[in-house]
Amino acid sequence: MTVMVQPKALTNYKVRDFRMLIDGAWVETDGGKTLERVAPGHGVVVSRYQAGTRRDAERAIAAARRAFDDGHWPRMTGAERSNILLKAADLIAARAEELAHLDAVEAGKPISQVRGEIAGSVDIWRYAAALARDLHGESYNTLGEGTLGVVLREAIGVVSIITPWNFPFLIVGQKLPFALAAGCTTVVKPSELTSGSTLVLGEILTEAGVPAGVANIVTGTGPEVGAPLTTHPDVDMVSFTGSTGVGRLTMANAAQTLKKVSLELGGKNPQIVFPDANLDEFIDAAVFGGYFNAGECCNAGSRLILHRDVAEEATARIAELSKLVKVGDPLDPSTQVGAIITPQHLQKIAGYVLGAASGGARLAYGGDTVDFGLGQYMAPTILSQVTPEMAVAREEVFGPVLSVLTFETTEEAIQIANSIDYGLSAGVWSRDFDTCLTVGRRMRAGTVWMNTFMDGSPELPFGGYKQSGLGRELGRHAVEDYTETKTLNMHIGARTNWWMPR
Incomplete structure (x- = not known):
């Protein structure tokens, strides 16, 4: 809840x-x-x-x-x-x-x-x-x-x-x-x-x-x-x-x-997670990357590309942590996810979730709009069993919605990550830095975070590849x-x- x-x-x-x-x-x-x-x-x-x-x-x-x-x-x-x-x-x-x-x-x-x-x-x-x-x-x-x-x-x-x-x-x-x-x-x-x-x-x-x-x-x-x-x-x-x-x-x-x-x-930014990744740190980064600014962020880490060996565990843990995310009053210092910018945009986000569920994705958590009687809000949402051709996996939802895709080989993970029109940012999670560097160099994105997500400083350039x-x-x-x-x-x-x- x-x-x-x-x-x-x-x-x-x-x-x-x-x-x-x-x-x-x-x-x-x-x-x-x-x-x-x-x-x-x-x-x-x-x-x-x-x-x-x-x-x-x-x-x-x-x-x-x-x-x-x-x-x-x-x-x-x-x-x-x-x-x-x-x-x-x-x-x-x-x-x-x-x-x-x-x-x-x-x-x-x-x-x-x-x-x-x-x-x-x-x-x-x-x-x-x-x-x-x-x-x-x-x-x-x-x-x-x-x-x-x-x-x-x-x-x-x-x-x-x-x-x-x-x-x-x-x-x-x-x-x-x-x-x-x-x-x-x-x-x-x-x-x-x-x-x-x-x-x-x-x-x-x-x-x-x-x-x-x-x-x-x-x-x-x-x-x-x-x-x-x-x-x-x-x-x-x-x-x-x-x-x-x-x-x-x-x-x-x-x-x-x-x-x-x-x-x-825009961006539709992937986070690739290998079996040897530190899942504790990734789970926190996944929730932050997906729900920061209510997901209304070009840099949102909205595509979680998880190795099949850890996908089920990681999805369940992200769902559990999502239950603790505080949604509501933007002026309350404890709030972590505020309001959605307009009623029309809230309808658009909800439409993506409904379309994915209708197309075979599973709602692992959330999916509901939140009615406080004033303003417009969306609950943190996780969709599992998402496939690369789905709109929710390819288009910028711009809301607090995470899509979980799975892979078996490194080549498959890179192919999924690079298969869309965007190339703003990406993340790679592995304890093996050879893996991080190899994958990071092949990602078509302007910023690639390794074992973190959405860090930045004025000294580091920011911008994207492709569209x-x-x-x-x-x-x-x-x-x-x-x-x-x-x-x-x-x-x-x-x-x-x-x-x-x-």
């Missing part, structure tokens, strides 16, 4: 009204409309955003263009930009509880989890600040006595940053500080479901000293605001995190003007993604004439 934490009603909750940040000013949309956010965990309106229009997006792009072409930000020293980013990190830390509360009520995320995300974001901002001082080009003095080559790294220009609802503050932190560190100017479009913490970030950046027009924030829907951010000729690069379907559309839109594109998209995206975030090269290279080929001394008089 799932442990349930009854949500407390948000009585007398003061709805927070937000405006947009364009060219250093907090403005209302020229369309005159607003969007209301109903808290998925409590069923009441908690935030009200401006319903931005195409015209608002164009105003923000124009501001960013002016700030880049004529402003001081791209021409600052790396140290100057670094100091401002460090101040922003300190201000984020000072407002951490406010930010965590916003993400908890708007996204239905457990408050304890979001506090960790905000702390991790502070670390990322500080790391990006360090890279602002370390960005450099190359020089070549080996081209002969008459030639010196210098390769510069220059900010790419205006960057559109489009972020999703599942990690509202953390994901903007994986993009924006690196773009700013490089000297770019930006227009940020957060999800229309979870814009609050990003708008607070706008207040923080202004206080930290980011000049007007450098970091603009426009709220609204994809068709109204997102589309012009991907097509406008004054945008030089698009950095997008979201579904693979919208990622394809973003790439097609950007192709009209040949913009640079960075895409962090999980293009490019990488984080890591010391993240800031370079927001630059162009320019070659300066300098001739020294007299030049040999092509036309030699006779």
Whole structure:
């Protein structure tokens, strides 16, 4: 039986009204409309955003263009930009509880989890600040006595940053500080479901000293605001995190003007478990990897590929541990699985579970929606006897649902893991590190964890193979993604004439 934490009603909750940040000013949309956010965990309106229009997006792009072409930000020293980013990190830390509360009520995320995300974001901002001082080009003095080559790294220009609802503050932190560190100017479009913490970030950046027009924030829907951010000729690069379907559309839109594109998209991430694995540690990692953020996570370890010798035991133990996972009120510090983002998404998750059960999978645990009388919730769920061709084994469910598949040989495990369209991350469990390295090197995934799952740090690049995206975030090269290279080929001394008089 799932442990349930009854949500407390948000009585007398003061709805927070937000405006947009364009060219250093907090403005209302020229369309005159607003969007209301109903808290998925409590069923009441908690935030009200401006319903931005195409015209608002164009105003923000124009501001960013002016700030880049004529402003001081791209021409600052790396140290100057670094100091401002460090101040922003300190201000984020000072407002951490406010930010965590916003993400908890708007996204239905457990408050304890979001506090960790905000702390991790502070670390990322500080790391990006360090890279602002370390960005450099190359020089070549080996081209002969008459030639010196210098390769510069220059900010790419205006960057559109489009972020999703599942990690509202953390994901903007994986993009924006690196773009700013490089000297770019930006227009940020957060999800229309979870814009609050990003708008607070706008207040923080202004206080930290980011000049007007450098970091603009426009709220609204994809068709109204997102589309012009991907097509406008004054945008030089698009950095997008979201579904693979919208990622394809973003790439097609950007192709009209040949913009640079960075895409962090979906995942259907496998964990391969060999008979000699430490099952105690794997069981905990399986539950964490499947239910963290209610499974609404591109990195979720939702495919458990278990050797037949341990499959039955591991599945039973995962089911037993799942019974202890606390589901419910996002604002209760003991909650581990919060609310599902929208009623429609809850129906989609439940549909995957029903479809798998109808197709021959066995419900080893859970499978039910949880009715607290307010908000929408899903119990942790495990499906066993799943086969590789089932939709639940191939498509991104984006909910707290684990699918158990089995294998006999290493080749079979690798084939199952690599057989789908995604390649974001993966896990390998074995006490034999030769096995871990052999399998890890053959996995078509951007990150492979060995005897752990969903660990990370700002120093390590993150991104996917195949339809999980293009490019990488984080890591010391993240800031370079927001630059162009320019070659300066300098001739020294007299030049040999092509036309030699006779």
